[in-house]
Amino acid sequence: MYAYPVQRLKAIITQIVQQQVNPEVWSWLQQQESLAGGIAGFNKTFVLIPRKTGKSVITLSAEQSDAxxxxxxxxxxxxxxxxxxxxxxxxxxxxxxxxxDYLKNIDNLFTAAEVNELVALYGALPLLAYPRKFTARCAEGIRSNIGDVLQTIICDNPYPAEYLEEAAWNQLVLKAFFTEKDIDRIIGLDKRTNKPLADTLCDYAHERWAASRTVHPQLWRCAAPFINAENFGDIQRAANSTDITEQKAALLACYNSNYQPAKTLLHQFPEINNAIQSGKLNWHTLAKEELATV
Structure with missing residues (x-):
């Protein structure tokens, strides 16, 4: 039913909610709990919540986040x-x-949801029961052009990497590049990269270059395990770029590749190679450098 110990999570989220709302709101929420199984009452409560709670940002302790x-x-x-x-x-x-009843309730929420409700629902995908039942919903969200919805699905969300099939996963990653999301915040990116995705991204890089446009440095992260004779020229081009961030990305890809010419290329740049070997340069630190230049 659930892929994690739901009662433990319910307990800590209940604790956090109680800490964030006043007694009157908490009393109202407890009254609505008894309606959670009925479709009409459940939907109404879901919609009404912001009017009762407001929209202030919550505060969490480090212990709560860790738990x-x-x-x-x-x-x-x-x-x-x-x-x-x-x-x-x-x-x-x-x-x-x-x-x-559970699936019907959730389906009704998705069908009638406005943007903020969709954000809440897509963000909660990792917590829902019967998680494999929602892969089509997730794929539907990836096709959305609503920025906040895409952000919620793509960034800091473990559900897509855990449950999406390869085609839908690849579409998520491509959409992240097309819409300029923070690629480093895609959970499971390295684990789920695959050759069809790498090939498509290399083609995308060619299109960007042909239009005299820059290529997102993290693109080479997805290509790294699949560097071969066919795409090595792309890596060489990026490694010799005048853009230091793109150069670092290409050489990080070489470091994460088993293709011998890529290893040889990496050693031609001793300063960057040393930074990689020491751990000072990796995909996460590179992403921070990218954000600092925006």
Whole structure:
């Protein structure tokens, strides 16, 4: 049913909610808990929550954040507003109903949701019961042109890497590049990279170059395990770029490749090679450098 110990998560999220809302709001939420199984009452409560709670950003202790990570790895409440948190809390109150009713309730929410409700729902995908039942919903969200929805699915969300099939996963990564999301915040990016994705991204790099446009440095991260004779010329071009960030990315790709010519190329740049070998330069530090130049 759930892929993690849901009762433990319910307990800590309940604690956080109680700390963030006043007694009157908490009393109202408890009254709504009894309606969580009924479709009409559940939908109404989900919609009404912001009017009752407001939309202030919540505060978490380090202990609470760590506890959530231990219970549901990859999931975080960082940056959540109180209404979004309470919607997650409400979703977790449905653990006692049948699978059919549960899926119907969630489906109805997605169908009728406005943007903020969609953000709450897509952000909660890692917490829902019967997680494999929502892959089509996730893929649908990836096709969305709503920025906040895409951000919620793509960044800091463990669900896509855990459950999407390869084609949908590749579409997520491509959409992240097309819409200029923070690629380093895609959970599972390195684990789920694959040759079809690498090939498509190399083709995308060619299109960017042909249009005299820059190539996102993290693109070479996805290509790294699949560097071969066919695409090595692309790596060489990036490694000799006048853009130091692109150069570092190409050489990081060489470091993460088993292709011998790539290893040889890396050693032609001793300063960057030393930074990589020492751990001072990796994909995460490179991403921070990118953000600093924006």
């Amino acid at each position: 959530i990570q231990q219970i549901r790895p990859g999931f975080s409440l960082a940056g959540y507003t109180i209404d979004r948190l309470c919607r997650v809390w409400l979703l977790l109150q449905q653990d006692g109903i049948s699978e059919a």
